[in-house]
Amino acid sequence: MDIEFFHNVFATVRGYVYQYKGTLDGIESVPHHVTDRFVALNNNPMLVSSVVEVKPGLAVLYTLDLYPDNDEFVLLHDLLIKPPEVVVVETPPTE
DSSP states (O other): OOHHHHHHHHTOSSSEEEEEOSOOTTOSOHHHHHHHHHHHHHTOTTOOEEEEEEETTEEEEEESSOOOOOSSEEEEEEOOOOOOOOOOOOOOOOO
């Protein structure tokens, strides 16, 4: 799952994707559970996010804001598309 995968999943080119490291066994609503855990750990009830279970047992959360990693969430990708570096090659003057 590279950055382009997450650009497509979340339909955006900026923001942050975090992997949920907790267990999802027996969880009925993965998006609800993961969002609740992220909100509680970051003490931000106004958080705007989206959660996707990309495969069984692996959930990721997208948000526009950067938060520090913790025991349950680790940053996977900064989705900002950075412009390519411009390399200027100078040619020596000819005589």
